[in-house]
Amino acid sequence: MTALHLISLPLDLGLFRRWAAHRKLIGDEGAALHHLLGETFGKSALQPFRLMVAPHAVNATLYAYARTDHASLVQTAKETGMPDALAVCDPARLDSKAMPQTWTKGRRLAFDLRARPVKRLMISAGVFPKGAEVDAFLLEAIRRHPDGPSPDDKIDRETVYRNWLAERMSEAAEVTQTRIVRFERSAAIRNGLRREGPDVTFHGELVIRDGDALAERLARGVGRHAAYGYGMLLLRPSGR
Structure with a gap:
């Protein structure tokens, strides 16, 4: 089984919302993030995902699971990401860890x-x-x-x-x-x-x-x- 990685990526909510409005992706935050992540890191590369936002915050953290490792995700973003998308989700700020390969029954x-x-x-x-x-x-x-x-x-x-x-x-x-x-x-x-x-x-x-x-x-x-x-x-x- 391909190793699973837990990804975290800080997002500036103001930049994200302006990007979504420019792309006419308003009214469904999840759909806008779906397009942003797919265009930047590759189709389905970061999913499932979850955007965590504290009350009244201007920044958020996006968490996701990926079967692609950190280096490959960053390389794809740098090679194919659009400048406006990279301004929202800067791959240099992406962090990750490898998830366990095995899970203990009864844990x-x-x-x-x-x-x-x-x-x-x-x-x-x-x-x-x-x-x-x-x-x-x-x-x-x-x-x-x-x-x-x-x-x-x-x-x-x-x-x-x-x-x-x-x-x-x-x-x-x-x-x-x-x-x-x-x-x-x-x-x-x-x-x-x-x-x-x-x-x-x-x-x-x-x-x-x-x-x-x-x-x-x-x-x-x-x-x-x-x-x-x-x-x-x-x-x-x-x-x-």
């Missing part, structure tokens, strides 16, 4: 994850046709009550999203604790179409079941839209 770790808990329909459901992407919470409500909401059955949004996460992590790890620290609905612009969907940040702990599966989950991301700022599993020391 407990904490995690931080921003995800978009949606499901792609294999068959139609309610007003949504086959192939539609639907909020997992809304889909659960439709499946349990196809004729409309029931006052006797309150569906808990956090429980639905926690189950969604547990399903996607089940092969790699058991999610032993989860809490939602942030929830909002945000826009995603794909192929010129604007759609709103759930934008959730989870904090929790996991116990590794399969080290290879966990490594693959880190590299591929959790859930959909991993190329647009969702799905990056950031690991932390366990609270225990």
Whole structure:
């Protein structure tokens, strides 16, 4: 398996937003970053990724996983990056570390994850046709009550999203604790179409079941839209 690297890259938010506006990539920060990173470091080279911004900050740090090493990423940026893009994400400021090649079964770790808990329909459901992407919470409500909401059955949004996460992590790890620290609905612009969907940040702990599966989950991301700022599993020391 190709080694995985954790990348960090400081960004000036003012420069980034001006770059995005100039490219007419406004209204979806994740889509703008997708284009910026692809043009600078190569298609899909840095994904999944996560932009971390402190409240009222003018600078941010972008974290990403890459199967390309530090030297190769910098070389690609210097050889092919456009000057306006390089002003936003200067490759000289890029830092990285190699992730472990193996993960120990039974190891407990904490995690931080921003995800978009949606499901792609294999068959139609309610007003949504086959192939539609639907909020997992809304889909659960439709499946349990196809004729409309029931006052006797309150569906808990956090429980639905926690189950969604547990399903996607089940092969790699058991999610032993989860809490939602942030929830909002945000826009995603794909192929010129604007759609709103759930934008959730989870904090929790996991116990590794399969080290290879966990490594693959880190590299591929959790859930959909991993190329647009969702799905990056950031690991932390366990609270225990």
